[in-house]
Amino acid sequence: MSLKPFSRARAVHLMLVYTGGCNGCDIEIVNCVLSPKFDIEQYKVFLTWNPREADVLVVTGPVTKLNEKPLKEIYESIPNPKAVIAAGSCALMGGVYKNIHGDIPSEEIMGPVENIIPVDAKVPGCAVRPEDILSGVVATLPKLLEAD
Amino acid sequence: MTEENKPVKQEVIETEVAMGTVHPAALEPYRVRLFVEDEIVMDAEITIGVNHRGIERIMEGLPVEKANALTEKVCGICSNAHIWNSVLTAEKGLGIEVPERSNYIRIIMGELERLHSHFLFLGHGNEVLGHETFSMRVFYLRETVMELLRMIGGNRVQYGASIIGGVRPRCEIDEMRTQKILEGMDTLEKGILDFADRFVLDPMVKSRTEGIGVITQKQAKELEVTGPTLRATGIAQDLRVTMKEYEDFDFDIITMDDGDVRSNLLMRALEIPESIKIIRQAVKNLPKGPILDRSWEMFDCDSIKSYIEVPRGTLYHSYAIEEGRVRGSIIRTPSMSNIGAMQTACIGDHVTDAQLCIVQCDPCFTCTDRAIKVIKI
Numbered sequence: 004m005s006l007k008p009f010s011r012a013r014a015v016h017l018m019l020v021y022t023g024g025c026n027g028c029d030i031e032i033v034n035c036v037l038s039p040k041f042d043i044e045q046y047k048v049f050l051t052w053n054p055r056e057a058d059v060l061v062v063t064g065p066v067t068k069l070n071e072k073p074l075k076e077i078y079e080s081i082p083n084p085k086a087v088i089a090a091g092s093c094a095l096m097g098g099v100y101k102n103i104h105g106d107i108p109s110e111e112i113m114g115p116v117e118n119i120i121p122v123d124a125k126v127p128g129c130a131v132r133p134e135d136i137l138s139g140v141v142a143t144l145p146k147l148l149e150a151d
Numbered sequence: 152m153t154e155e156n157k158p159v160k161q162e163v164i165e166t167e168v169a170m171g172t173v174h175p176a177a178l179e180p181y182r183v184r185l186f187v188e189d190e191i192v193m194d195a196e197i198t199i200g201v202n203h204r205g206i207e208r209i210m211e212g213l214p215v216e217k218a219n220a221l222t223e224k225v226c227g228i229c230s231n232a233h234i235w236n237s238v239l240t241a242e243k244g245l246g247i248e249v250p251e252r253s254n255y256i257r258i259i260m261g262e263l264e265r266l267h268s269h270f271l272f273l274g275h276g277n278e279v280l281g282h283e284t285f286s287m288r289v290f291y292l293r294e295t296v297m298e299l300l301r302m303i304g305g306n307r308v309q310y311g312a313s314i315i316g317g318v319r320p321r322c323e324i325d326e327m328r329t330q331k332i333l334e335g336m337d338t339l340e341k342g343i344l345d346f347a348d349r350f351v352l353d354p355m356v357k358s359r360t361e362g363i364g365v366i367t368q369k370q371a372k373e374l375e376v377t378g379p380t381l382r383a384t385g386i387a388q389d390l391r392v393t394m395k396e397y398e399d400f401d402f403d404i405i406t407m408d409d410g411d412v413r414s415n416l417l418m419r420a421l422e423i424p425e426s427i428k429i430i431r432q433a434v435k436n437l438p439k440g441p442i443l444d445r446s447w448e449m450f451d452c453d454s455i456k457s458y459i460e461v462p463r464g465t466l467y468h469s470y471a472i473e474e475g476r477v478r479g480s481i482i483r484t485p486s487m488s489n490i491g492a493m494q495t496a497c498i499g500d501h502v503t504d505a506q507l508c509i510v511q512c513d514p515c516f517t518c519t520d521r522a523i524k525v526i527k528i
Contacts, residue, residue, distance in 0.1 A: 020173060021180050023202045026517040027227025027308035030271065033178065037274065038290040052174075069201040070180065073173055099224050100204045103213070111205050130227060130308035 008148040011058070015048045015140065015147065018057035018081070022074055022114070024064030024098070027130035028091035032061060035133030043133075048140055054080040058147055059140060062122075063131075065093040065100050066114035078120045084150035086143035089116040090126040090136060098129070165189075168502060172201045178275065181516045183509065187502050195497035195505065197490055202520035210470070210480040215241050215449070216315060218477040222468070223309055225482060226518030228271065230309050231264045232461035233482075233518075236468045238313040244455035244472055245315075245447055253317035253442040254396055255433045256324055259332070260303065260312045262426045262433070266339065267296040268462035269419040269426075272513050273346075276416050279510045280359055285350070292342040299335050302328060317443035329434050336427050347420045360413035364496040364508035367410060374491035378464025380512045383418045384410035390460035399436070400429050412504075415511040449475045461485060463513050486512075486519040 017036070021029050035041040036050040043050075051057050054077045066074060078087070092098045094116045101112040116122055123146060126139040171182035180201045186194040206225055210218045222237040223230045235257055242249065270293035277285040297307050303322050304310025312322045324332070350356060366376070371384045381388055382405060389404045391397045405421045407414030449472070456469035464485025471478040489512045496508040 021178075021202075021517075023180070023204055024517065025224050025227040025230070026179065026515065027230065029178065030227060031308065034290060034293075037278070037287060038294060039287055040291060040294045064202075065204070067201060067203060069172075069203070077173065099221055100206070100209065103209055103217070103221060109205075111203060130306075132307065 013047045016051040016057045017059050017061055018051055019061045022064035022070040023067035024093045028063040031130050031133055032136055035136050041133040057081050059086045061088045061090055062094050062116045063090050065097045065112045067111055068113055071113045084147050086123045086146050088124045088139045089122045090131045092129040095125050179516045185505050190502050192497045192505055195494045199516050199520050202517050207480045210477050212476050227308055228268050229461045231260050235313045236457055236459045236466050238315055240455050240457040240468045241315050244452040247447045249317050250441050250444055251438040252440045255437050256318045257313055259430055259433050262429045263300050265426050265462045269423050272419050276510055279507050295335050295338050316445055316447055332434055340427050343423045363412045363504050364511050365411045366492050366496050370495050375488045376492045377485045377488055379418055380489055380492055383407045383415045390465055400432050402429050412507055412511045484518045486515045
């Protein structure tokens with residue numbers, strides 16, 4: 004293993020973006036970092052709020068209309084290599100907000116996240132379980148480590 | 152106050168510090184503008200709206216049961232409170248008497264949720280304060296509550312416990328669950344009393360929180376603040392006293408005098424033992440019998456409204472039923488009226504404490520985001 008992947012694997016920075024979900028997933032993700040029970044930091048994964056420092060972008064929520072542009076900007080300002088995790092049913096397919104009224108298009112919900120930025124890993128659940136977030140982060144690691 | 156005699160805002164403002172909508176310090180998307188003079192906040196303005204999902208409009212025309220399930224998705228912190236109040240609204244209109252046992256289970260769920268919400272507030276508050284050790288300790292205690300909620304409701308956040316006529320059969324509390332709840336309550340009581348002791352005695356926390364973000368009783372009344380934020384200013388107002396669901400229970404209303412960050416944090420810490428008391432009573436006196444009564448009929452009724460006390464204050468739901476479908480739904484969450492308190496609390500404090508002043512009112516903007524404009528009184 005060369006030096007780059009060696010050091011990258013020891014400092015994975017998560018950035019969390021809320022795009023209009025119900026707060027449930029967001030708290031579970033913050034919980035998975037802060038709570039001593041899950042403690043994602045023991046695997047050298049840290050939470051950051053600075054896009055220029057981040058490696059992995061975790062997106063929750065169905066992406067409301069006003070959140071579309073900021074989400075794109077945040078994605079563009081993350082340096083390469085980067086990975087995106089869509090967490091929760093809202094981020095995966097728009098959730099109840101987009102789908103409860105059948106095929107009628109929604110004016111407010113621009114999601115799912117895939118429509119706006121490319122997604123590397125999908126974590127299902129309403130709300131996501133902290134353990135699943137961990138495995139989602141692990142699933143994106145090869146992309147980060149194998150890049151130049 | 153009429154339009155004419157409103158004080159004219161200062162024309163030239165020295166500095167404006169704008170935060171948001173996605174910002175490191177804020178856990179939820181909202182925008183706050185702080186007008187600063189010599190690092191003292193002179194005026195603050197909070198704007199929400201990026202989270203608007205139009206839940207009330209989606210609810211329009213849905214079958215009542217489906218709409219009830221949707222209200223749970225209004226908020227990820229007090230999700231049980233929303234479905235409970237929405238079901239209560241329908242039950243009020245249709246004249247349904249729920250079995251006594253299901254009412255007790257609803258109260259157990261409601262109080263467990265209050266516990267996890269207050270623990271989250273304490274954790275978040277201490278993190279913003281800069282005391283990460285306290286924050287982590289509180290998050291560790293909170294796990295006990297989350298496990299209990301997962302055991303009863305089947306999920307960590309969205310439980311869907313209440314349905315019209317009772318609670319879902321999977322939320323039945325049997326012997327084994329009773330035992331686990333009681334064990335959990337013992338752990339929590341010990342943990343929170345230890346935390347409260349350390350919190351009160353810590354001189355660093357005291358210097359950082361005392362006299363910061365003060366809301367006076369007069370301001371609180373003017374701004375129609377609800378919930379623990381109101382009780383922290385010394386007004387003993389709790390809707391649980393008047394709710395008929397809670398009439399068999401014995402608990403105290405905690406009040407604090409100062410209305411600053413310290414009394415807000417301590418207030419929630421002291422409300423936790425009261426919730427534990429209610430849960431212990433509910434588990435001890437759990438009546439025997441069925442938990443679900445499906446022998447009700449749907450008919451049309453005019454607009455029905457229902458208020459309950461949720462962790463953050465008073466929650467209001469109202470809708471009419473027409474051919475089994477929801478019409479004219481209105482949801483008003485407690486953070487809506489607490490936004491005024493957040494703005495007022497910032498004024499006169501150092502700009503570095505502004506975030507703390509906002510957090511002390513326990514904001515939940517994701518569930519509040521349904522209004523178009525906040526009118527400042």
